[in-house]
Each structure stands twice: as structure tokens, then as C-alpha cells.
Amino acid sequence: MASTLILYYSKSGNTREVANILASYLRKEKVDVEVRDVLDTSPDFLLNYDGIIMGSPTYYGGMAAEMKEIIDKSVKYHGELSGKLGGAFTSSAYIGGGNETTLLSILNAMLIHGMVVVGIHNADHYGPVSIEAPDNRTDKQCKIYAKKFADTLKLLKSVE
Amino acid sequence: MASTLILYYSKSGNTREVANILASYLRKEKVDVEVRDVLDTSPDFLLNYDGIIMGSPTYYGGMAAEMKEIIDKSVKYHGELSGKLGGAFTSSAYIGGGNETTLLSILNAMLIHGMVVVGIHNADHYGPVSIEAPDNRTDKQCKIYAKKFADTLKLLKSVE
Amino acid sequence: MASTLILYYSKSGNTREVANILASYLRKEKVDVEVRDVLDTSPDFLLNYDGIIMGSPTYYGGMAAEMKEIIDKSVKYHGELSGKLGGAFTSSAYIGGGNETTLLSILNAMLIHGMVVVGIHNADHYGPVSIEAPDNRTDKQCKIYAKKFADTLKLLKSVE
């Protein structure tokens, strides 16, 4: 069974809620998922999973400092995350507010770690975006994303 | 055998040369490679390969209009490239000249197509960058990139 | 009087409509505005204005090839656009669809030309985004953007 860590930072609770929605859809795809608050994690934790998905509110066009901190610290294991599948999601106050650059700030960091990243052609392209509290739209985004992420993960890990 | 299309646009010949170096390293990894000038291609061509790598000179922080044109036209097949492995390379006049944003302009377009993208932890992270004409540094970048791309492609396509 | 060129590429007509809304608000701010279809322009045209705003549909996370073509050709005048004020707008099929990276593909090209760029703290941050056909939301975005652009332009050109 392929495994995935969903790491989130959440102040209002919106991003945590998206994390949980995503987790439930990934579990339906038979992925072993652990959801963790980034404040309760250390970089060595990143080593234990086949996939890593990071979620952050949109803060000035990038991930929250709290999420960036664990990425900066993960330099200790540079090279050891290579080949893992990465993903990102964000919650944002409104449209045009920096959500895409926030997702890409996470995905680019993952590419630098040598990770693999996957896009979505028929939903939010760089990863699920929740405008304010998660709603039906968010749920649909997470469902489509979870399916694509799980399918890609299984291929990379040669499991079914 | 997994297959890959290397599509390039080249005015000075530098980008074409990188395309050929990359092709030779991919062939050593037992990937079936075709190298094509973007001016001699149509979007339907993109459908025929497991992997697609696009190379462009760094023009104002993005890929050349000639390369963007085929991406824009590929909307005709939106969804059909989903799951293919994508990659990018660029040749640039100098450091700090927009080469990273050029690579990301290609990789982001691929994510929007639902493609899979892979980064490199121990070489140019977003894809090979050649500063001026290809040299030993470029050769090394291509070698590392080709190995990682080929390994990821084989996993995605379940071939050895 | 400070002058500005609004250059657009439009297939459906949506982007052209945003160009015209933006033009009318800039004129209310006493800016001399010319609106042009990019297909009817050549790069030497860019030299004649204090400000340049470019608008493109969101195509695979970047500006349309037709807009990129004129940017690529403007290399002929590299350095001569330095210090001009630049801006961007886009029309997009939906949220999370690459509109931010499209705006940034234009703004980054302008920075490479040595141009000045301005953001918006209380509306679409990187420039106006129209989701589908322009509506009230688009109109409001253009109004706020035009005011900020005009104010900045007048300072840079030392006119009132």
C-alpha cells in the first residue's frame, strides 16, 4: 500500500479542513494517509512516506513561514526525498489573491528536492484551491486531485 | 520501451545542441527518443510519446513564442496528454537572466495539461540550463537529468 | 500628460473588452491612452508611450504566443523601454486556471526590459483578472487598477 503524508498549517481552520477532505478521498483510493499539523512535525518525518502533500493558507503569494521553516530544515535530508510524489493545496481569501504562486512556492521546493509533481487538466491545475471555507467546489477539486495523485503514486511505487 | 519526444526551438543552434546531448543520454538509458524542431511539428505529434521534453532559449523570462504557439494549439487535445512525463531545458545568455522562469513557463504549461514533472536535487533543479554554447557543465547537467527522467518514465509506464 | 499603450490579444472578445474598460478608467485619470490589437502592432510602437499595459487570455499558464511574439521581437529595442511603467491583465476560463502565472509572465518580461511594475493591495494583486466575460467584478478591478497605475505613472513622469 502506498503511503502519503498530508502536512498543513492552519490558523482559521480552513486549511486543516481541506487537509481532511483530501485525506478521505485519498483513503478511498486505497492510500495510507497521515494528516499532521506542521507545528507538530520535524523534518525527519518527511522520510517515512511515498508521497507528501503540503497545504498552506495563501500568505502574500507564498506558503506560510511555518511551512517554509520545515522545508528549510529539511535540507538536512537533501537527496533523500528524491523520487517521492509531491502535491500542494491552499486556502485563500479571494480570487486573484496569490493562490497560484502559493501552490507553486510549494511545488518548486519539491522539485528542488528531486521530487515528482503532477498537474490536473480538469480542475485547479496546480492543486486544490479553497476560496474561504471549503465548499462544494473545494470538495470536487479534492476528489479529482486525490484520484490523480493516487493513480500516479501507485505507478511510481509499482503497487495497485 | 518508453518513448520521449524532445522538441526544441533554436535560433543560434545552442538549444538544438542541448537537445541532441540530452537525446544521446536518454538513449543510453534505453529510451526511444525523437528530436524535432518545433517549426516542423504540429500538436497531434505530442500524442505519440510517453514523455515530452521541451527546450527553448531564454527570451524575456519565458519560452520563445514559437514554442508557446504549439502549446497554445495543443488545447485541441486537452486532457489527452494527462499522465505523460514532461521536462524542460533552456539556453541562456547569462546567469540571472530569466532561465528559471523560462523552465517554469514550460513546466507549468505541462502541469495544466495534467502531465507529471520531475525535479533534480543534485543538478539544475528545474531542468538543464546552458549558459551560452553547451560546455562540460551542460553535458553533466544533461547526463544527470536524462537518468532521472528515464527512471521516472519507466516507473510511470511500468517498463524496465 | 502621461501616455499609455494598452496592447491586447483577444480571440473571444473578452480580453478586448477588458482593455476598453481599463482604457476608459485611465482616461478618467487624465492619462492619454491608445488601445491596440497586438496583431496590428510592431515593436517600435512600444517606444512611444510612458506606460505599457498588456492583456492576454490565460493560455496554459502564460500569455498567448501572439503577445509573446511582440515581446520577443522587442529585443531589438532592449534598454529603450527601461523606466517605463508596465502592467498586465488577463481573462480566464475559471479560478485556479493559471491566471496569476499569466500575469506574471508579462510582468517578468517587463522587469527584464528594466521597466517598473506596480501591485494592488486591495484588488487582484498582480493585475485585473476577468473570469469569463467581464462583469461587475471585472469593472471594479479595472477601476482600482487604473487609479493606482495612473498615480504611479504621474509620479514617474513628474506630471500631474
Added chain:
Amino acid sequence: MASTLILYYSKSGNTREVANILASYLRKEKVDVEVRDVLDTSPDFLLNYDGIIMGSPTYYGGMAAEMKEIIDKSVKYHGELSGKLGGAFTSSAYIGGGNETTLLSILNAMLIHGMVVVGIHNADHYGPVSIEAPDNRTDKQCKIYAKKFADTLKLLKSVE
């Protein structure tokens, strides 16, 4: 006299050194400059200057978490930085290592604050990049950048 804050985060000392080189060139252009370690600053400090330049090492394609933290906290003053001139610089371990995306992570945050940003046509386009310890190349980048930043600042503030 126009004023500028140079804020840096530095672990090895390289980024601090670039901060000081940049400060000395800005002072030659008759700008009142203060250089501060981000660890000794609070967001209210950002209010006191006409220009703000932020420098960070290149950490996984973005600014250091320590720099992002002050940006996140500056939300308290959202809107009050509007119209100030912003700039960025970075020090990076090597070419192709995420330095451009690091600079843009800072510049994009500044645009979201409604700040004004300026590019360079004849040097590192998005801001000075130092590869490893500052050398002659870095010095030249800082000199060109300081001149352009100072000239733009004086226009925006209507001082000479």
C-alpha cells in the same frame, strides 16, 4: 532625501555582505539607508522608509522562513506599504539553484502589498544574485541595481 531599509537574513554572512555593498552604492546615490538583520526587526519598522529591499539566501526556491515570517506579520499594516518602492537580492550556492524564484517570492509579496518594483535590463534582471561569497560580479550587479533603484525612488518621492 529619500530613505530605504535594507532587510537581510544571513546565516553564512554572504547575504549580509551583499546588503552592505548595496547600502554603500545607494548612499553614493544620496539615499538615506538603514541596514538591518531581519531577526532584529518588527513589521512596524517597514512603515518608516520610502523604499524596502529584502535579501535572503536561496532556500528551496524561496526566501528563508525567517524573512517570510516578517512578511506574514506585516499583514497588520496591509495597505500602508502601498506605493513604496521594493527590491530584492539573494545569495545562492550555484547557478540554476532557485535564485530567480527566490527573488520573485519577495517581489510578488511586495506587489501584493501594493508596492512598486523595478527590473534591470543590463544586469541580473530581478535583482542582484551572488553566487557563493560576493565577488567582482556581485559588486557590479549591486552598483547597477543601486543606481536604478535610487533613480526610480527619487521620481516616486519627487526628490532629487
